[in-house]
Amino acid sequence: MSRIAATFAKLQAQGRKALIPYVTAGFPFADITPELMHALVAGGADVIELGVPFSDPSADGPVIQKAGDKALALGIGLVQVLAMVRAFRSRDASTPVVLMGYANPVERYNQIHAPQDGLSAFVAAAAAAGVDGVLIVDYPPEECQDFAAELKSRGLDLIFLLAPTSTDERMQQVARVASGYVYYVALKGVTGAGTLDTAAVQAMLPRIRQHVRVPVGVGFGIRDAATARTIGQTADAVVIGSKLIELIDAQARDQVAPVAQNFLREIRTALDS
Secondary structure: OOHHHHHHHHHHHHOOOEEEEEEEOOOOOOOOHHHHHHHHHHHOOOOEEEEOOOOOOOOOOHHHHHHHHHHHHOOOOHHHHHHHHHHHHOOOOOOOEEEEEOHHHHHHHHHHOOOEOOEOHHHHHHHHHOOOEEEEOOOOHHHOHHHHHHHHHOOOEEOOEEOOOOOHHHHHHHHHHOOOOEEEEOOOOOOOOOOOOHHHHHHHHHHHHOOOOOOEEEEOOOOOHHHHHHHHOOOOEEEEOHHHHHHHOOOOHHHHHHHHHHHHHHHHHHHHO
């Protein structure tokens, strides 16, 4: 059982929902990410989604794009992101970490680095660093069978996005290869865009569960404790990214971790109430 699956099983046994914060690696300071990740755990995070900076994102709104641009300017790439996960793992052996990003950095990593033990260089390096799951926005499920098998052979999960426009056929394609959890994009658009229709989300989740047997997390548009609590009544996990990025942007370095921790604690309290 992967660390992600074990975490969801434990939460289900406790009658609790997973809290999954997203932060961009290397933002807002190049060396702060492991410290920030520990603060998120202290604030109640069950899983951490760590964004891999990329110059041409297709799913990220202005807030996360800006964070990615700053991280890239600070010299943060996939090599540095894996080093951050290793640093986090030196003090935390249990909290699952999911890398979220795009195909280009992964493919480029594989071009530069030699395969290891029959696996792609990326899969081998991610497993060695302590990564637990991978969400590659532009990897379609129908082309991911081999990638999913490689990840599974090292105990890693392959996570996919579903959207309000996803057809039953698409959900079935995702269900064949997804593990860990699926991430339901609650808005038509990019991260941080629009106002979340909680009733529409709650109506969609039973349809998703007709096809998908892994837990369902919901993100894109959750910005406060009240919305998180409402979504948590139906979803297995709540994902928060853009609001968290907004809060830590422009903070003094010594305030980044405390601000993130305090915000997440509010969300955790709401989910548990």
